[in-house]
Amino acid sequence: MIENTGNPAVGVGIVGLSARSGWAPHAHLPALTRLTGYALRALAASTPESARAAGEKYGIDRAHASAAELAADPAVDLVVVSVRVPRHREVILAALAAGKHVLSEWPLGNGVVEAEELAAAAARAGVRTFTGLQARSAPAVRHLRDLVADGYVGEVLSTSLVASGRRWGPTFEPGGAYLLDKDNGGTMLTIPFGHTVDALALVLGEFTEVSATTAIRRPVVREEGSGRAVPMTAPDQVAVSGRLASGAVASVHFRGGLSRGTDFHWEINGTDGDLVVTGDHGHLQQARLTVRGARGTDADLAELPVPERYFDVPELDDLRAEPAYNVGIQYARIEHDLREGTAAVPDFAHAARRQRLLDAVERAAATGTRVTL
Structure with missing residues (x-):
């Protein structure tokens, strides 16, 4: 659980935030930048060069060369996995090994066997996990x-x-x-x-x-x-x-x-x-x-x-007509889950069931x- 002491913001690191295009800049970024409970502190992209370009574009100093390096960053509390499905496993396992909370886009794994492996790994790690089933x-x-x-x-x-x-x-x-x-x-x-x-x-x-x-x-x-x-x-x-x-x-x-x-x-x-x-x-x-x-x-x-x-998150009101809105609502619920120990957002066990x-x-x-x- 993340407590409201010191800096209350949840430190986020996104794996897959590109300077060019993709779901992360289209949906995650607009949502996170409007929610005061979060601070976007780090990113990792497909290559170190891509990470540097994204860091420059979005004003993020901590542009990491790999998902493992991002997961090890002490400024990151929550690792957001926004890469193509075949890469989910390696990124998630790196985050779990670092003891970080994880939000993975849906689907969790490339097939049911991989999803069940990741759900089991999350249970062993003892961290909070969330799945991007934002519908x-x-x-x-x-x-x-x-x-x-x-x-x-x-x-x-x-x-x-x-x-x-x-x-x-x-x-x-x-x-x-x-x-x-x-x-x-x-x-x-x-x-x-x-x-x-x-x-x-x-x-x-x-x-x-x-x-x-x-x-x-x-x-x-x-x-x-x-x-x-x-x-x-x-x-x-x-x-x-x-x-x-x-x-x-x-x-x-x-x-x-x-x-x-x-x-x-x-x-x-x-x-x-x-x-x-x-x-x-x-x-x-x-x-x-x-x-x-x-x-x-x-x-x-x-x-x-x-x-x-x-429509219970006023900070997101200007996004109501955008795909980022439901992602933002989910982020607001994730923050509550992390602060209060609730379970409003589906975890990896739910994702494996789905x-x-x-x-x-x-x-x-x-x-x-x-x-x-």
């Missing part, structure tokens, strides 16, 4: 969770969700080819599906069994601008059906690319009412969401605006059988 921090998702818990729909009978995985369509952004290779661990199944199904579980409970169909419908896709052809080995169609712990039936279908019809549509049907969530794309952790509902004698759905109490669900989906699709969790 559950979104105000609309928390609002939806409370509507269901308060009985808005009565007993949940079923839920159905259809969404678009925009980065797995006919074209990909320059630098995004690694997402197309299933061996890299950053696929449509692990990233947007994983974030979304975690939010679904927060709202409705965990899956107890799954059946699945996956397919690669676009085996070759092209880079935007250059037109370069690249093979896609990660499924661009993921259809999962199953049962939740409550007995409710669930159906989730992710489709690569964007749709002219529906890019995100989530229905929750119950004995007394219905809830519908729509969004501008299927990456729920980043999407702009609208919640509508009807119950009792209501004939039509009506918008259920997210109450202001869910990756076991994804592994069950893959096994169900490969064997054509129902897999029990």
Whole structure:
């Protein structure tokens, strides 16, 4: 636990903060620089030269040549892992060996075996760990969770969700080819599906069994601008059906690319009412969401605006329309967890459990059988 003595700020070191582009400067940096409980003290990038360039750009003096060097820095309390999935293991193990708290972006590991290894290593290290499943921090998702818990729909009978995985369509952004290779661990199944199904579980409970169909419908896709052809080995169609712990039936279908019809549509049907969530794309952790509902004698759905109490970190108000907002909410909860010993943000054990669900989906699709969790 970090106590409010001396310098109260949580010292952060980011592995993967680049001067050029990436998720860290796009989301982590805007969030951290607005939250007074944090001090961004160090960074490490892919090379010492990249680290120096990033340090100069962002005004960070402690630009380290490696993740291990950053983890050993006494000014760093929390190591943030913002690198591609194949590098998560080495960076996380270095941070754990240094006895530092760790926030890793999702997915935790490159496959379930690696995730379980990292969760076990974290338990042995005795430090606090956090996983970047920030969709559950979104105000609309928390609002939806409370509507269901308060009985808005009565007993949940079923839920159905259809969404678009925009980065797995006919074209990909320059630098995004690694997402197309299933061996890299950053696929449509692990990233947007994983974030979304975690939010679904927060709202409705965990899956107890799954059946699945996956397919690669676009085996070759092209880079935007250059037109370069690249093979896609990660499924661009993921259809999962199953049962939740409550007995409710669930159906989730992710489709690569964007749709002219529906890019995100989530229905929750119950004995007394219905809830519908729509969004501008299927990456729920980043999407702009609208919640509508009807119950009792209501004939039509009506918008259920997210109450202001869910926007509970005023320092982030200017980011409400940005992908960094949910990341910032998560950081605010991490700080509270570190100060007060609470457990609001998912840890590595939770991440390993979520990756076991994804592994069950893959096994169900490969064997054509129902897999029990």
